[in-house]
Amino acid sequence: RYISTFRPAVKCEAEKNKAQWKTMGPAKVAVPSPKKFLQKHSKEPKLPARKKEQDSKKLPALSVPRRTDHPVMGIQSKKNFINTNAVAAITVLPKKPQPIYVDRRQGDKYLLETSGLVPKYIKKKDYGVTPKYITRRNEEVKRAQKEYEDSILEHLKKRAMKRLSDEERRSLLQGLKKNWEEVYRDFQRLSVEIDTIPKKLYKEKLELQMKQLEHDIEVIEKHKVIYIANE
Numbered sequence: 146r147y148i149s150t151f152r153p154a155v156k157c158e159a160e161k162n163k164a165q166w167k168t169m170g171p172a173k174v175a176v177p178s179p180k181k182f183l184q185k186h187s188k189e190p191k192l193p194a195r196k197k198e199q200d201s202k203k204l205p206a207l208s209v210p211r212r213t214d215h216p217v218m219g220i221q222s223k224k225n226f227i228n229t230n231a232v233a234a235i236t237v238l239p240k241k242p243q244p245i246y247v248d249r250r251q252g253d254k255y256l257l258e259t260s261g262l263v264p265k266y267i268k269k270k271d272y273g274v275t276p277k278y279i280t281r282r283n284e285e286v287k288r289a290q291k292e293y294e295d296s297i298l299e300h301l302k303k304r305a306m307k308r309l310s311d312e313e314r315r316s317l318l319q320g321l322k323k324n325w326e327e328v329y330r331d332f333q334r335l336s337v338e339i340d341t342i343p344k345k346l347y348k349e350k351l352e353l354q355m356k357q358l359e360h361d362i363e364v365i366e367k368h369k370v371i372y373i374a375n376e
Contacts (some may be wrong), residue, residue: 301372309371320367326357 149155158367172263244257268271301308332351339345365371 308374309373312372314365314369318362321358321362321365325355325362328354328358 245254246257246260246262246285247254298308330350332348335348335351336344339348
């Protein structure tokens with residue numbers, strides 16, 4: 146069995162420090178002096194002593210004249226303030242009253258200008274004009290669309306693709322609709338009772354043709370730009 150080499154040292158250290166916390170009677174602590182009793186406000190922080198200002202003897206600057214000051218004498222004005230005030234009061238334009246509105250029978254008055262009832266917005270110079278940022282955005286969208294179409298055309302030219310003109314697309318659409326009418330006419334000519342296998346097969350064939358023609362018509366009507374491969 147394994148035995149540690151530090152076993153004797155551990156035993157010795159344990160015996161040396163055994164029950165060192167046990168004492169006989171109260172712990173030996175220094176008794177506080179009766180002269181050092183707790184006084185009132187002794188634990189509050191104390192502010193440093195206030196320094197005396199050297200300029201405390203100087204008086205603040207006064208905004209009123211001193212007793213020794215004398216008014217300036219001998220200045221006279223020939224202006225007739227009474228006549229001047231009378232002329233100004235006669236020639237002044239009367240103030241226009243602020244427009245108000247009353248919405249209650251108690252007579253509560255409110256300013257008309259801030260109520261939203263005055264058509265201020267439609268009288269602006271730029272009313273009804275398309276904002277510049279919308280015009281700029283529309284131009285960017287058109288330019289991006291044109292670049293996309295040019296890239297598609299270049300890509301299709303590389304792959305030998307041809308774009309159908311409006312007349313070719315219109316004639317193709319009319320031809321598909323005409324074919325659908327012919328197939329639908331044949332479908333209506335079927336007998337009411339379909340009891341044989343050839344009749345069932347013929348009916349299914351007509352239904353598939355009508356479904357395919359409807360799909361082709363929907364695709365051509367939905368897409369205005371159609372490309373086909375050159376043969």
